[in-house]
Amino acid sequence: MRRRSLLIAVPAGMVTLAACGDDKSDTSEPGDNATPSASATSAAPPPKIVDGPLPAITAGTEPGQKPTVAKGSGEPSKQLAVKTVVAGGGRTVAENDYVVADYLGQIWSTAKVFDNSYDRKAPLAIQLAQGTIIDGWRYALTGKKTGSRVLFSVPPTWGYGTQGNEQAGIKGDDTLVFVVDVKDTFNAKSSAKGTEVAQENKDLPQVGTNTDGKAPSIEIPKTGAPKKLVANYVIEGDGAEVAAGDSVLVQYKGVQWGNGKEFDSTYGRGQLTSFSLEQVVKGWSQGLTGKKAGSRVLIVIPPDLGYGDNPPQGSGIEKGATLVFSVDILAKM
Structure with missing residues (x-):
């Protein structure tokens, strides 16, 4: 049974995370x-x-x-x-x-x-x-x-x-x-907290492990992008695991594999973001499902699980781009 929301407004994810061409609709109904x-x-x-x-x-x-x-x-x-x-x-x-x-x-x-x-x-x-x-x-x-x-x-x-x-x-x-x-x-200076996990695969981006509330670095290797989704712990927290239908509160930074150019970041806006994993691109929903709150996760999203040839207008994302994110899961909502 769903909770009846008495929210004035539900904080939404940024346009650059929203799923494109998804056949899901909002079927939420009031509960008791x-x-x-x-x-x-x-x-x-x-x-x-x-x-x-x-x-x-x-x-x-x-x-x-x-x-x-x-x-x-x-x-x-x-x-x-x-x-x-x-x-x-x-x-x-x-x-x-x-x-x-x-x-x-x-x-x-x-x-x-x-x-x-x-x-x-x-x-x-x-x-x-x-x-x-x-x-x-x-x-x-x-x-x-x-x-x-x-x-x-x-x-x-x-x-x-x-x-x-x-x-x-x-x-x-x-x-x-x-x-x-x-x-x-949590506020705009919040970061993941947990145990650092070794980033041993040199063919994958290396993500900074600072927990001072500043945006972590993302270093893209000079190799071809992976064809399959990557979702690895950078810092492993000890919170509850995120389920496919959950909403999360996050800090994140996104860059493109091909040019390393940043196209979106909560750090730059100075504002956290929350959203349902049912409302974002498949790479995000699949990559964060099963991960623990409190963690920092590297997500590499191939085009077929991102935006393919239809990136959001004005996002700066190129057609067919592989996307790289550092995501701090601050809380499961």
């Missing part, structure tokens, strides 16, 4: 759950952050455990009530970061749980950006550290507004209560 995101951009001014009131967490009190939260008592705050239940010691979350988090959301007045990621055993990965997620999440999580458990209440002004969210059972006057376990955070 909701993610903590919004259907319209809030124009409200920033809220005041207050300490409470907030309902108690009565069971599953440790980060990583599915919490049980009591029904709200009395009237909720008209501002954003936030409490750090467990303070983590990791990196600080900044606005516009991508966060990976487990969460539970329920309605203040009834304690009805409208969504949680614990049962799915799949944390949410989402950008804390205006126009992408409800403002309550942006303001409540900015400044928190990874490893933290945060309890907060979101009034309609910084949630779903007076329109609510009918599919999720959220009315226009409902205050929402969230418990969020912040597992990780």
